[in-house]
Amino acid sequence: MAKIDDSVKKKVPELRFKGFTDDWEERKLIEVADYRNGKAHEKDISEAGDYIVVNSKFVSTNGLVKKYSDEMIAPLSKNEIAFVLSDVPNGRAIARTFLISEENKYSLNQRIAGITPHADTNSYFLHSLMNRNHYFLRFDDGVSQTNLSKKEVEKWVELYPSYGEQQKIGSFFKQLDDTIALHQRKLDLLKEQKKGYLQKMFPKNGEKVPELRFAGFADDWEERKLGDLSQDTIGGGTPKTSVTEFWNG
Known part of the structure; x- marks a missing residue:
């Protein structure tokens, strides 16, 4: 009989920091954090706004693409997590996370969830664990727009140390x-x-x-055709089906 690895029998990872030996415990998200939905910002978008609107584009670019709002409609606090709920087919924003690093700066847009870790949950740990987690990606069929629900997110189960x-x-x-x-x-x-x-x-x-130019070069550049600089120009092609070497393995 094959030997069962300790990490399978015990709910622990293969690699750990020294001093930690306890099993990890299985918990739903609702047991380690609070969930809330964002709010619409369309009427308050402003190029000169004081607050950054946390939408899917902002999260998926890790904060590089920004929109601003005149109003703080749905405040996000430091160490909270913004989580993308909705994405177009084959999109790359769904289930992405962004960890809030400052107070009074970010406002949560609609179709983005705000995740508030409990006191006994480390925000960076949860941010890393949630980001593009395979559980959430299962809901993306690549055909229709993906919309994760509050229920689907809150019942997500993972192991926690x-x-x-x-x-x-x-x-x-x-x-x-x-x-x-x-x-x-x-x-x-x-x-x-x-x-x-x-x-x-x-x-x-x-x-x-x-x-x-580099030092020592002063002559004019000469205009030439590609054919003057290369011996042959060839295009690719599809091998004949009779050539088995290309078609059978």
């Missing part, structure tokens, strides 16, 4: 996410830098030299 272990795990993933965000900003800057160089290091229409 002690609060101390949640804190350890939450801090660990926060550090990883912060590092990823830092490298993402560096990558974005490099992409913008490359874009600028592409514009300046190739001649503009009607010109024969670029705006920016």
